[in-house]
Amino acid sequence: NISGNLDGIVSEPAEFNFDSRSINVDTEARSVDAGELDFTIFGVSMSADVEPFSYAGTPQPTASLSVATFSLKELMQALDIEPPATADPDAMQSVSFSAKATAREDRINLSAMSLDLDDSTMTGTMSVPTTANGVLGFDLAVDAIVVDGYMAPVDDSAAGSDAGSGDMEIPADLVRTLNIDGNFRIDQAILSGMTFTNMAVGIKAGNGRLRLHPLAASFYEGAYSGDVQIDASRDVPTVSANERIEGVNVGQMMAAVFETDNITGTINGQFQLSGAGKTMSAIQRDLDGVMSLELADGALEGTDIWHQLRSARALYRREPTPEPTLPARTEFSAIKASGVVNDGVFTNDDFTAELPFLQLNGAGIVDLGTNEIDYALEVRVFERPEFMAGATEAELADFTATVVPLKITGSLGAPSVRPDIEGIFRARVEEAIEEQKEDLKNQLLNRLLGGGEAEEGDPEAQDGDEEVEEDPEEKLKNDLIKKLFE
Known part of the structure; x- marks a missing residue:
């Protein structure tokens, strides 16, 4: 049993405790039997049951690992890292972990892994690199997760500002550090107020670029599929999306997004959009592309x-x-x-x-x-x-x-x-003017082609002369109301 304080890791001395039941080393067989180990540091308790392994050549030990429940935010504070503010203040307060770990030359493989994060459980496999340029790989299944709870909280005081209320910053710095190739399968996820089920997410990241593909889910009686990319290789990141929705109940979706149900029906749509900006609102203002929508029944x-x-x-x-x-x-x-x-x-x-x-x-x-x-x-x-x-x-x-x-x-x-009352009035005026112009044109042509003055005693011709001589503007005013809805 070894206990004490470690200095120099963080600003304050870190208290630790290491306990081993027994460690047996066979120098002739060049093997180690470490048995059960317990280790506590920064308030996090870990245990390992190490299988006997050879230390000849490159050691590749295998152990069953278990990490007792701890607060991720408190751990970050102990490591002098400012924990992120989250919409759900209780997010990241309960984390536990178990897996079977096998060490390899350049990575640690985790199988039978189970990670409990607050109310969510993730199971599957993971490959953690031990080199600077290694790729983190994983294949994880998640029962349910409220993604919105891990987002930054909405800042009501920012309403009306350039950033807008609750504006989300694109995590460009994080994307630049990622080197990932993995897959998530999520039974249920709540994102942007919407509930998705049977969600499949492929993630690839490297060289400042992140791609979510394939990206598919069921939501509100329909389906979503997409290909979303973030390019953070430059100072101002760009986001592009090629997305499709099919057979979605628009009433349920509107209720979730806008808290209103004044539109019902089934919606289909396609969106190919891209924009640049450091925040979501900046990207929305910069979006270019094409889109189409169809609502039915x-x-x-x-x-x-x-x-x-x-x-x-x-x-x-x-x-x-x-x-x-x-x-x-x-x-x-x-x-x-x-x-x-x-x-x-x-x-x-x-x-x-x-x-x-x-x-x-x-x-x-x-x-x-x-x-x-x-x-x-x-x-x-x-x-x-x-x-x-x-x-x-x-x-x-x-x-x-x-x-x-x-x-x-x-x-x-x-x-x-x-x-559009103004439009109705304007259309009627234009129609009336055009009709009067045509009448005047026809009457003038009749006079020119009819041989000059009308003969005396010809009442129709005299009436025609009088109609031509009548002020067109006055006639238009007198007839305008009659033309409405006629």
Whole structure:
């Protein structure tokens, strides 16, 4: 038994204790039988049951290792390392370990390994290099882990700053030190508020570059697959992602990410994006690439586009506003959008939405950093009265004979959908002007081709002359209101 203090390792003397039941050395056979060993330092207790081994040539001992439960944060403090702040203050407070270790010339192989980290258990194999340039290899299965709990805590005081609230820094310094080739299989993981199951993650890192591939998981009744890379070989890291989601329940996903369930349906999407920056918000502002989305068989909860259109018509007709149907919702069969991303803004010129009784087409933008949207759409109403609750024949006639502009603005989590009243007025003015121009043009041609003055007693010709001489601007003003919804 040996105990005492070690100086020079850290700023304070480190108390240690080493205990061996017995150590037998056979010099003739050149073998060692160390038996059971116990060692305690920095408050961490370890034990090993060492199998007899030969020390001839390069010793390759094998031992069963066990590390009793300890606090990783307290160990880091004892080693003069500042422990990271975590969203869950209890994260990294309970760690224990066991494995069978076999020493080799340039590495230690761990089999039958079990690592308990707080409420998570990892099992599998690991190869730990003993040389500076060696590669850490592993194949681990994890039962469940809340990744968000190990992230930096959200700083509410940072709201409104350039970094944004709870901005995450890209771990460039860590990536530059990694030399890894391993795989994780995770039964359940919570990341960015979303729950993933049956997750498979391949990790390769070296020379300042990290790649997560293959990357696959099930989430919200659908599937995710991706290839994510971080290049930290330069001062400002870059992140690139090639990702796909299929058959995901968008209502459940929106509830997890935005804490709202105002959109339901099934979503499919593809994303090929890359950006540079030292924080996640900086990368979002720098994103470039392409993306496409498709929503199917869902509804906009809390928004009734049909009632919005009827209310706008009633305003123009100076009629009472129709009673809404509650709860407000708009069902759709498909919503599609694709386009390019430049400096973190998604530009979409082919937006389409199919509803039971109308179609929306148009264009808009989505700021991926702020999740703000701004869309200008055109609504074409089909004559399907079975889907139009409370519609009158006059309403059906008006809507099926016109194209109504629609604005969608606000945030992705709580969009505002309303008819574009200014757009309706502007379109009607332009239509009326064009019609008046065409009428004037036809009348002028008739006069030029008709041989000059109208004959006396020809009331139709005289009426035509009077119509030509009538002030077009006054006529336009008088007819404008009549043109609305006609």
